Amino acid sequence: MGTDVAVSPKGLSAHIRLTRAGFSINADLEVEAGSTAALLGPNGAGKSSVLGAIAGFLELPAGSEISVTLAERSLEDTTARRWTPPEDRNIGVVFQEHLLFGHMTVLDNVAFGPRSTGSRTAEARRQAASWIELLGVSELSDRQPHELSGGQAQKIAIARALAASPDALLLDEPLAALDVAARSEVRRVLREQLDSFRGPRLLITHDPSDAFLLADTTFVIENGRITQRGTPDEIRRSPATPYVAALAGTNLYAGLAAHGSVLLADHDHTFTITDTSMTGSVLLTVHPTAVSLHPDCPSGSQRNVWNTTVELVEPLGDIVRITLGGPVPMAVDVTPAAVTSLGLRPSGPVWAAVKATEISATPA
Amino acid sequence: MGTDVAVSPKGLSAHIRLTRAGFSINADLEVEAGSTAALLGPNGAGKSSVLGAIAGFLELPAGSEISVTLAERSLEDTTARRWTPPEDRNIGVVFQEHLLFGHMTVLDNVAFGPRSTGSRTAEARRQAASWIELLGVSELSDRQPHELSGGQAQKIAIARALAASPDALLLDEPLAALDVAARSEVRRVLREQLDSFRGPRLLITHDPSDAFLLADTTFVIENGRITQRGTPDEIRRSPATPYVAALAGTNLYAGLAAHGSVLLADHDHTFTITDTSMTGSVLLTVHPTAVSLHPDCPSGSQRNVWNTTVELVEPLGDIVRITLGGPVPMAVDVTPAAVTSLGLRPSGPVWAAVKATEISATPA
Amino acid sequence: GAGDDSDSLLVLAAASLTDAFDDMEIAFEVANPSVDVEISVAGSSAIGVQIEQGAPADVVALADTMPMDALAEAGLVENPSQFATNSMVLAVPIGNPGKVDDFEALSDAALFVGVCAPQVPCGRYAREVLDAAGVDASIDTEEPDVRSLAGKIAVGELDAGLVYATDVRSIPDRLVAIPLPDGVDVRAEYPIAIVSDTDDRDGARRFIDFVRSAAGQAILTDAGFGGA
Amino acid sequence: MRRPPAILLVLAVIGAALFVLPLIGLLGVTPWTDLGSLLTDDVVVDALRLSLITSVAAALCAAVLGVPLAWTLSRVEFRGRSLLRAVVTLPLVLPPVVGGAALLFALGRRGAVGEPLANATGFVLPFSTWGVILANTFVAMPFLVITVEGALSSADRRPEAAAASLGASPLTVFRRVTLPMIAPSLRAGIVLAWARALGEFGATVTFAGNLQGRTQTLPLAVFVSLDANRDAAIAISLLMVVVSVVVLVALRGRWWERTSP
């Protein structure tokens, strides 16, 4: 599943196997120097845990197997009983909850890294000030962290990590607390910084736009396992799991094919496909624009027609995304005009139709 | 600016004037019973402060003027020296940082409201369990909050607020910590709950899709002031500030018009418009699709042509959004093909052009 | 009696009487089976405050006449009378590590020498002894009570100190008394009295009589006290 | 896996030595052979029983009165708050004998409050076990008040706001949110107060006297033995050390380790 990524000498590679409190993680990651990998997954998939293992923060349960290599230096290897403390890993981390030091000004927070690695106070402050300026929040320099809004604090946390000039950069949902305006602004800063940063970068996120916009490679993690890896384009084009498909804005179903019919694995429904020769486990992809909606049972050439209800109506720019309920949950894109003429509203009844030719099937 | 909303007897109305640490808030809000108002604004605009004032949490600086009325009951009125403690306001709050009680299980967290308002433990737990089930996370019931991921915790916080059967519901960015999949799911639950909830609902958010999808009315707050109010449609159609325009996916500029030329207030640039009779302060709107991009200076009928650089290239579904830098920051939507053929990349040079007829001007 | 228990006789005694009065209690109870004696020992000053604040006591026995006279003057106790004496001695630890042979050695600054603080009786007496002997002692500590002084000599922290004869008698395996120079003879007087507020005047009377009887005096002599 | 900084370890070892050396000194002079007979003397047995009862009672009294006092000091604004806060440390500063005398001045049979109390109810505190508990509470409570007030003042107030928004009255918030939140500090405060009460001597002997079986606790038994029977005094001291170490080690993990993540 996914392509194997060879890691360059200067890159980061991590192999993590651990079980804690019934939740187990089994993930291998490689990030090349000068490239950004996204670790994309739903809440509770284990993203923060992977980051903790790489940075050396995690209390390892007995039986864990961890190996972390950065720039040809083995930072940790449980089989060889090697362990490097976090401060010697030179891995910069931006945390999900910013974790600024409450007793220092913003400036001293950012200067903390340079000072810790040997710069003198004045020099460290100078560096810090220039990082803060780069993020466009110089007016916050003298504030205490508790005087910042959530978004302001997150920007400072990013500046702080970058100011320590780390060998690798780990970012745990650095944009989650930011508003839309600040987010695209910080995203731009981040991209500039990530681009000019020569080491490997690992960006943890549950937001596919972050992954797709900022990353060269994406690892999808679900329930502690890497379920797909590839470039954002590869992942968008051929999603391997329903979660990825939903992220990529398409619909994906697993099923059992026989004689041109596919019985869905997770839903009580059968789709008709064109390839009658296919047999066994298959993955079906249905693009949201390929589905048509009708007030009554349509009498056309479509081979797949079913009655359902509208769950959600979401305007997305110039189109409107309709989410259909049972028997097959499906995202459908229609025009605003269609919403009005069909009277689409949450919980309202509707007929859905899709041509067999519009359903692409691949062996699973 | 905006429409005046008359508040029904059962609704919530709040008038807040206060200054703390140099930041002042001056906001009037009215939310009708059975309707949802969104309070939309950038980081640090004062959203959480407004919520704190309504719920009765805020330490009021001297000289504050607050009055809060809910369901015809005056909860607070600084001129009449009236103040109701938070627990007697019967206002449910979902906090930005979930704030679950760390020493209780998830179930007891949700049962806290019913127990506090008089239910016996068993009955409170039963109610709590049904709320947790409604949010689809029954398997988390026996966990401690620190065993939850960020998103799981936020869902439980929503259940906890709803379980206390409040008269009004205040939600401080309830979806911010959720991943995309969980977000649309919780958004659906929220909408169902909000819809079936008879009291006024105030949703604080910096995400316009939450505001537009869940709210009947939207208040836009910027720098402590309400800058626009209206239905999501009104706000989307006629944004009153550049911030709102950016949210609505369009470009807005304030300027001074004279003889068909508008000198922008915040940028060193002049646009040509068709209406030569307009004079004085105006607001200009430029739709992102109305702008064309060119590798060289275009020789066409467009009256507004300028040289600029690309700041950001963001694929958004089937289009690509280009953000232009100085002299006039502007969002432009183009096709993926155009990106390739024009070789658009961050920091690259480009020419932009827009017809005078495509710039709509309204007196400010 | 003490508190609600009216059969018992509460005796407040100075700390230096602890052992003697323990024996006294047993002997008295043998002689008077109907009376239960309770001895509460504390520093003289604590006993003074206790009496002033109406401690439910019947008998007071102190190591100094001055505070007893003050209590009598205030009408808190009646008829104080002397029941024992104690004499000062120069004590050194067993083995005499400081090689203190005579009184003159006390002026050796290299030695660690202790006396009691001048505010307490044994310190007052110690000064009388030193004056009488004409020694300008090099003092390293003025202990607030004689017990802690005797203790410091016993463990060898001090090379010598002026304590009561009873102190040497109570730890004979650790302390040795060096005779005082001729003509130096300082005696402490121990008074005993009935508490005015007593609700068992008869019992109190009998206890005091017992202390002053031959049997009582024998117990005191055994502990190193001089007779009344 | 962490290497602790050497300078911290060196200072910690010196600090620990300050406690360990005297303990070793004490063990060195302990009369091991007579220990059994010395400790089964009924003076010692009575004193042990009384010490356990009064120290636990004092720790509980200190908790029942001290937690509300700490809460008030930390959460209620009133004139003289910092003065009261300073007065609470009185028993720490006052030599215990003076503390006991001050208690007598106030609550003795002739005391400002004690006299009307005795006249009205016949209840006399000095020379009773209640007096021991009172004196112990007096010296032990500052520990609890200070520990708990510190925790209350540095605790996150937002969960309390959340509880209030769920309709919880201030008392419910206190019981169900505030107290559990500061539970580790509360436990530490109770243990400290208990340990201090167990070792209390000066105020007790002055206020409550020194009566075997009624007011003579272990430290008082040590005091009466110091003169003539030093071995007994050392044996009893060792007993106290053992009792407190056993209790503290047994409560380990429950009282001392942090309970919240």
Next chain:
Amino acid sequence: MRRPPAILLVLAVIGAALFVLPLIGLLGVTPWTDLGSLLTDDVVVDALRLSLITSVAAALCAAVLGVPLAWTLSRVEFRGRSLLRAVVTLPLVLPPVVGGAALLFALGRRGAVGEPLANATGFVLPFSTWGVILANTFVAMPFLVITVEGALSSADRRPEAAAASLGASPLTVFRRVTLPMIAPSLRAGIVLAWARALGEFGATVTFAGNLQGRTQTLPLAVFVSLDANRDAAIAISLLMVVVSVVVLVALRGRWWERTSP
């Protein structure tokens, strides 16, 4: 604007009365007219000077040794940790006189460590001001260790992780992140230790003796005066109360109020 729950206020008032009543009792017997002459006696002046020097020195020693000890107890896993933690509370439990005796057994002229030390260097702790500081440190340090260890154990560890990821060595993390984070508890611990050292009597007199100008602190001056000159004793006690209240009230807002939001 908040109404505090009545039950808490009632208990708090009873708790406060336990401290206020003895103070009033003490004020009631104070010899106000002679106060001036009693307190300008050079015994008192010497004792005050010595008390201030030794209590401050002891609080500093307790901080310098106690903070690393608390850190080690809270952050380093080693065998016997909970035993050591219990041993640290020894001076709380041990009657001060026994504590002083235990110090003598270890560090006295004839003590296990003191004798070799005296033979080698001629330096004798007992009967010197250093001995007073040592005894004060011994009784005062548990307050600091316990307060600081509690704060360390309940502190959020994640800022420390953040600091480590920024390249800070464990010592830097300790200095620049951990210590400032627990600053309120550290201050409270130092104040407690100082107040306890100021009031220390039993261990000091047992270990260091009592000599005006060298080892006689205020509590010792109080004790020796109790017999012969009660008025002086009460006047000095009051002086101690005033000194500590003044210091604690003056440090209010800086030491006691919470500093972080």
